[in-house]
Amino acid sequence: MDQDVVHFAGGPVDQSVGKVAHVVARVRALVDSGVLRDGDRVPSTRAMAAELGVARGTVVAAYDQLDGEGYIRTRQGAAAVVVGGGGAGTVPSAEGSRATGGGGRATPVGGPATGRGGRATLAGDRASGDGSTTAPPAIRRVPHPGTAVLDARPGIPAVTAISQRDWRAAWRAAADAPLRNGLSDPLGLPELRTQIAAQLGLTRGFSPDPERVVVTAGTSDAISVVTEGLRTLLGRSPRVAVEDPGYPTGRRAVTSAGGTVLGVPVGADGLDLDALAALPPVDAVMVTPTHQYPLGSVMPVARRRSLLDWATRTGTLVLEDDYDSEFRHRGSPVPALAALDRAGSVLHLGGFSKTFDPRLRCSWIVLPAAEDDRSAAVLAARRARGPVVAEPVQVAVAHLLRSGALRRHLGRVRRDAAHRREQVLARVGASGDAGLEARALDGGLHAVVTWPGPATGHAVVDRMAALGVLVAALDDYGVRPGSLPTGVVLGYGALTSIELDRVLGLLVSAIAAG
Template sequence: MDQIEVIMVDQFGKTAGVVERIRRMVHDGTLREGDPLPSTRALAAELGVARGTVVAAYDQLDGEGWIRTRHGAVARVVAAAGAAGGATGSAFPDAAGPRVLPTATGPGATAASASATAARLIDCRPGVPAVTAIAQRDWRAAWRAAADAPLRNAVADPLGTVELRAQVVAQLGLSRGFAPSVDRVLLTAGTSEALSLVTEALRVHLGRAPVFAVEDPGYRTGQRAVLSAGGTVVGIPLDDDGMDLDALTAAPPVDVVLVTPTHQYPLGSVMPVARRQRLLAWAAATGTLVVEDDYDSEFRHRGSPVPALAALDAEGVVLHVGGFSKTLDPRLRCSYVVLPGATGGPVGAGSGAGAGSVSVSVSVAGVADAVLAARRARGAVVAEPVQVALAHLLRTGALRRHLGRVRRDYTHRRARIAARLDGVAGLEARALTGGLHAVVVWSGPATGQEVAARMAGAGVLVSTLEEYGLAPGSTPAGVVLGYGAVTAPELDRALDAVIGAVERAETVA
């Protein structure tokens, strides 16, 4: 390969030497987006190292998002400095060139400069996975299967196709530790529609607005879905292990507890098994339904996998919600609900710690029937071609292969964030045990809004941690940075931007 000079490295750090040289060449423009790399065998011979050294280097670069490798195909550069809007800076300590951030569009900027600034924006707001990472062959095969499905003169089943629901059951058995019967699974148009559906069903059967205990800070879009469907929400504070159960049991009675136990959103804590068991025992004793939002459980970067709350549920009080927004594409608008089993006690019995509440008792079987009735009343919401394509991805193992690949990519990005922010005075990265986002907090007086505004001026969009709080002051100052859909150079620019924005905000303060 005439573009890569022979790298003389000693026995220690050979892989790191190969990785760092290719990174440098991408940064300085020697290697550009789409450029092919030599085969691992050819580059190993040129460098005088073992082929396994180059294989390991390519694997790391692929995981970090610099190159893309495919079995039987040439490895190519996919993340070049110029592709992210011309920034040539680097967050690598020994990379050539200073860190360069895009310039904000000021009041006197020309239309051309404003357009150029917009083109350089990096969207690091949470919620978007690496949509384009799936193998094109698998993606096209899934949609060919949808196109080849026979046309029918029929109305779609509101619960979803039996094939996709059966594949969901199989996937849950493999990855989440429980395998419900197919008749307990139904499809929804995303998590928000699932929560709206459950709220509507409970409102009808309880004869009043159902009361949801929600995490504070928590998933505000889901909370708004509950409110828009006629429910009410009560914020419960968090501690290092998730929802504070002492605060929950001391609160007035509620009908539903909505939790994200595997990766609390947005703070990222993991609810320990002992607390999960305590929550389930309390829910069974008080007649409270537990809704488990299992939104990104596939991506665990540190520690052992934690079983789903539904897998521990011996009393049948858990309604499990999962979906494909974080694994494939949120635009598919396809999630699933696993209804609670019929072994639980009364739900909505008003037997919580608070006194003086009277409500209508509804068995868990009744809750399941209510949700099914609400689903049938609303009709089908996920297009059958989408369901056929998803079932194909699950049945053929394409989704599992995709998850294995992006899980490695996300783990590398998570490690990059941790390494980049480690030791930066006043900054702390949280929520890195899993998922697709990081929370960055600081010790100084700057607010999240101030830092996010400065980052937007530098061409990087993030969400503020304060946006997720229900009660005033329930969150520290911070920003939420999604890293699922950004390239490695874009992630470096985003990290440079947050460091610079906090430093400038603290200086002004």
Template sequence: MVRFVDQIGRSRVDQSRDRSGKTAGVVARVRALVQDGTLTAGDALPSTRVLAAELGVARGTVVAAYEQLDGEGWIRTRQGAAARVAAGVGAAGRASVPHGPGVSSPAVRGPALHGPASAVPAPSVSSPPGRLLDARPGTPAVTAIAPKDWRAAWRAAADAPLRNALADPAGLPELRAQVAAQLGLSRGFAPDVDRVLVTGGTSEALSLVAEALRNHLGRTPRIAVEDPGYRSGRRAMTSAGADLVGVVVDEDGIDVDALAAAGPVDAVVVTPTHQYPLGSVMPVARRHRLLAWAGRTGTLVVEDDYDSEFRHRGAPVPALAALDTAGVVLHVGGFSKTLDPRVRCSYVVLPSGPVSGAVTAARTARGPVVAETVQVALAHLLRTGALRRHLGRVRRDYTHRREAIATRLAGVPGLEARALNGGLHAVVTWSGPATARAVVARTARSGVLVSALDEYEVTPGSAPAGVVLGYGGLTLPELDRAIDALLGALAAR
């Protein structure tokens, strides 16, 4: 810490600068010290108060700088502890820095805060790939949660009294109550606790719904799904005995006219908040059209509220369940993208219609699927506000990564970056003859794994040529490496 203060204190920040300029100067200095090896992974930074006094700036300036550096992945801050340089950055792992409104200038080399700046060199595609980097979608920033909050949740689970009883198939009442309360705060509707059922992930939830429909109808249910769309969910419903029909999506989500033209269906599964994988957001007008159609036809609408927690641009859009007046929406949410997919815990909120009893019966018949210790830990994270604090932190991180992708790919001829309004992945499409599978194979040879967009198709040829790049679990240096590998693969087309 002393070494850092000595370095950064060689020149004071120009008092004539506005606050944003001063913040940019602090950010640039820290980046430079990390890049040239003065600061290394794990080194503690001075407190915001100490550094502000050393530089002669307001403490809020340093707080804003630390928040930006944390969001970009250069440092890690924890409440009540010293900020430290993050692992994986430094002289051997340079991070790209996004530009644009509200984003600071590139890093400067050397100790001075004044004088000419030089841009951070873009990593070379010829650099050694190192370990295999998994940039496929589906993994959030698992390690970003505060360790003290994570440990406290599992201590609460260990402290729960032992009892001679079977677990409730519907789920732990405390967790269901916390889920209902959270939905009231974040999604605009607060269901009764007895309408909330715990499931073993989103795929198990969809399988449960398909089984319930089959039992309720006494025949094979016909379920409409987005094309392209969530492939694991499709497999789960097919294995539960459903017939699926793909319906095209456009820039506003599932096409309601195409859905109506597909013939009678018993249910439709949609991802309206952030269509998976293309990233479109269903506007309120189309949400009302979908619900009106479902009410007229008696069709169950299964709302997979995928990525609703991570909205990077634009105002939040209400959940379908919050707009439902006919009792046709079954809402699905979970903790895989907000916390850790290995927890394997999701939930459904039952509609008021007749399918509700069938889903409850199917849940009872299958029995509990999520260990009570896991449910106690999750309830603790919700009740104490730890999960909300975690979400606030990673939203900032994901927004910085989203900006890095947009900046790197902006203006690249023939490329289009999609799905960047929210969520944890980007879709990169291109014009020309190169197939997605060929680009994925070439990217893999550079040590980076991405997914082909056509893997999500229901009907062959329904998706454009493209790949899906997950960035939730990547640091900025890793994201740079993934983009380099992808651009190199596309250049070889």
């Protein structure tokens, strides 16, 4: 066996416990103790089964669970490797903070990353030069205030979880695209618009004509373009109802494009429709019905129909921000508002920032099937601004969609996210603190943690930052000051299981400090 592959000795699996659980526990213990380090290769499933005296299927199931938990990363045709190992003192460097479910090598606090060592066994820890075992150091405060070691803010997906083969193939396709003299289409490349329409048909229950798909540089650009189009059409500042709490960047996009926002409370079933109806007339309403941002409520289908009926009666445009509908952890998927729209009231907004890679700045608007002056105004605003997403990026994204690479990536990330969700629930529930609660976990890649104690959300955020962990205060999402429970919002899509456990432990301690 290759010298870089870690061997697993230590006797047969204990038959008194589940075989899969025993294999998983053994590997976890080696990673947690620092015996296995980031980048170490683990044996093949066949070799592991032979060493431990179990069926190969048992090891396959164990590796699958460990992959989902973020301890190892498996790829077809390649050796499985440890991700983020090296003990509790191992954290990413400030400049290379991991925003992935399987990123680069981690650096221990206080020193450089150590190289991969020799043989490790399940019988004991890695020995130091004097024969004693090495204990991983505790997490220290970062040397410079404000330097992030772990970024656990929402909105950072598991970027490096994608297959490197698929990623490189996409950019080869972009490089192979023929050069031409001419300007890009402001509405987006036809191939990308076609692939986005096909993806929506597979995942969101409606198949728009690609001509109705408009490529934008992120959701905030999409909201800004829509607001600008309405302002030009109406000849005044458009009034846009928004969720309270809701997406702060979306509110800023409205106001920066000349619009006015009006907050509407959010309840257990999403936007409060009675409160919406009680507002002075509005021109548009912006909602996140599939996974309300940030509280996580889901708008039931009956309420979605009621919202659409209200929009039809009042002539109000509905902006559906479908930002992370791909991640549904509990219950059946709920159809998009656009799939229920029969009157041409819904502009559907989506993109790749929350599910794939925000650096691509590639999103979309789907215009209603029924053409009207509002759709024409949005198209005019998009054309007036010119193209905003570089053609090579559009070609690469279109290839990821056409080849199935993005769907494969999302399948893996969904599995990882489901494990992270359970980890948050277990850790918060086991804290023993009365009133500590984890919310927004039925879908998506973030959690809201609230508590009744004296510690404010911003105080906890500051304490976490001093320890090198970034989270967001729930207060920052509200339109009305003081309307929200005390809490923080943390993203777990980019963290390994080990990193998330570290973040949650520090969070519970920061809250308990009062």
